[in-house]
Amino acid sequence: MIDIRDTTFYYNMPQDDEEDAGRKPALSHISLTIAAGEFVAFLGRNGSGKSSLSRLLNGIELPTEGTVSVEGHVTSDKAALSAVRRIVQIVFQNPENQQVGITVGEDIAFGLSNIGWPQHDIANRVAWAINLVGLDADEDRPVSNLSGGEKQKLALAAVLALAPRCLILDEATSMLDPVARRQFVATLHEVRKQYPFTLIYITHHLEEVTDADRWLLFRAGKVVASGTPNVLAQDTRLLEDCGLELPYYWKLAGLLRESGISVPSDMNELELRELLCKSS
Amino acid sequence: MQIKLDRVSFTYSKRKRNTPSGPDVLKQLDLTVESGEMLAIAGKSGSGKSTFLQLLKGFLAPSDGAVLLDDVNPRGVRRPELFDKVGFIFQYPEHQLFSTTVFDDIAFGLQSAGLSDEEKEARVRQAMAAVQLDYEAFKDCSPFELSGGEKRRVAIAGVVVLEPEVLILDEPTAGLDLQSRRALFDLLHTMNQERGITVMWVSHQLEEILEHATRLIALKEGAFLADGHPHILLSDRGLLNTFGWEEPPALVVSRLLGELGAVDEGRYTAALTPHGASEAIIKLLGKPRVTV
Secondary structure, eight states, X not given: OEEEEEEEEOSSOOOSSGGGTTOOOSEEEEEEEEOTTOEEEEEESTTSSHHHHHHHHTTSSOOSEEEEEETTEETTOGGGHHHHHHHEEEEOSOGGGTOOOSBHXXXXXXXXXXXXOOGGGHHHHHHHHHHHTTOOOOTTSBGGGSOHHHHHHHHHXXXXXXXXXXXXXXXXXXXXXXXXXXXXXXXXXHHHHHSOOEEEEEOSOGGGXXXXXXXXXXXXXXXXXXXXXXXXXXXXXXXXXXXXXXXXXXXXXXXXXXXXXXXOTTOOXXXXXXXXXXXX | OOEEXXXXXXXXXXXXXXXXXXXXXXXXXXXXXXXXXXXXXXXXXXXXXXXXXXXXXXXXXXXXXEEEETTBOTTTTTOGGGGGGEEEEOSSGGGGOOSXXXXXXXXXXXXXXXXXXXXXXXXXXXXXXXXXXOHHHHTTSOGGGSOHHXXXXXXXXXXXXXXXXXEEEESTTTTOOHHHHHHHHHHHHHHHHHHOOEEEEEOSOHHHHHHHOSEEEEEETTEEEEEEOHHHHTTOHHHHHHHTOOOOHHHHHHHXXXXXXXXXXXXXXXXXXXXXXXXXXXXXXXXXXOOO
């Protein structure tokens, strides 16, 4: 569904003068495809290019070289841009930057009327979206009244109302407490069961993406590895180099396997307990 | 510097005629934080954490009760400048950087201090050393060219330059990668140990609290539900359930190994790293089976 071909991106075009001679691109010669319905995690250090690439995917930024196409629409084709933005939606880390309405209902309705959703169906759609994310608020509730977790759910409802076929979460859970984060992720997976949209999840915490189809590791504007969590988890040095730390049980499993003790690489508490109790 | 809360309550909406007063965001809080503590504050969004922090810095005044700094109530004696000893670092502080150079950004807070240029430079040098930014390499850089972790260190230097005795941080590691998170806590530990600065921070990461805090306060609906050592609180089933937290794996594994006699059941030492745990497990599995 997404096809990125030899894409290089500078935030400001380099000029042919000395000051710009040493300037590095935010993304350098990236080529990759993402299949429809895939759950992909973009991972890497601050400034490695994850967010830049996601901004290219919905046409907020355009590639300096190469092409980005979404369901066949090339983002640098002006005529295709509105289609691209309909297909790909982003939720950022600070929901307040995205909220425009005074009330919950207005906030969701705003995006809908913006994309020309049939006027007579907007009220229905707003109610549907609120219900979908399990936001415990009626549509007259002021946005300013919501907790951080509720605001993040509202941001999710507002983009899901637009029926995106690809959703990008750019550290969308980083401001949530652990409970709200777990609920948010559970909600997301619940919704994906009904509407299996492509999910791109950007985070610094691997425990949030252990069930992704694929991890993409970014370093200095390049994709340095792409593979399933189980495979990439073997390379702890590369992960560390990309600013990532395996979850506790994964790390422990890796160390035990190195010593010849056979445990699954995604061992959990129960399996550890069994292993230990069998032996004693 | 000691901070004391004496029956502190706070409500955002003042009582008006014929309307009930707003609910208390904070309810009669009593607390003493001694100089040099490493104290983490946890609780759901909306539990009153941010309000609590802002009272400590004097950004907000208690509706009832008093905040005492070394036994003095700065509001009571009309000396709000006493709150200058408390450094406050907001969430995503790098969003507030605005000067054209790192030097100017860090020195901004010194403008009203009446320092000479030499004194100013010395203070900025010190602050940059404290956050491990090389003075010569960074002073003329634009803050906007820096990485996320570096920007955050510039923002922290802008508070450290005012020589606070207490440092308050609201989710300081949110959005930072592993290396930047480690560097930030190295920095906080150094300031805590070498200068005796009290560090208080809000965190949603239980593993981070377990690793770095010597005291944890859990806030719920404006009240302190628990106050104690993180190792004890984070393995307290009742408390974990109340907050919907999952016990950090380090504590689960340590307890399990303790029950099996593979490690000593020391109360404060029992948070094993994966390395420590794997060594204990290998030893345990290597032991001959005991048959009864």
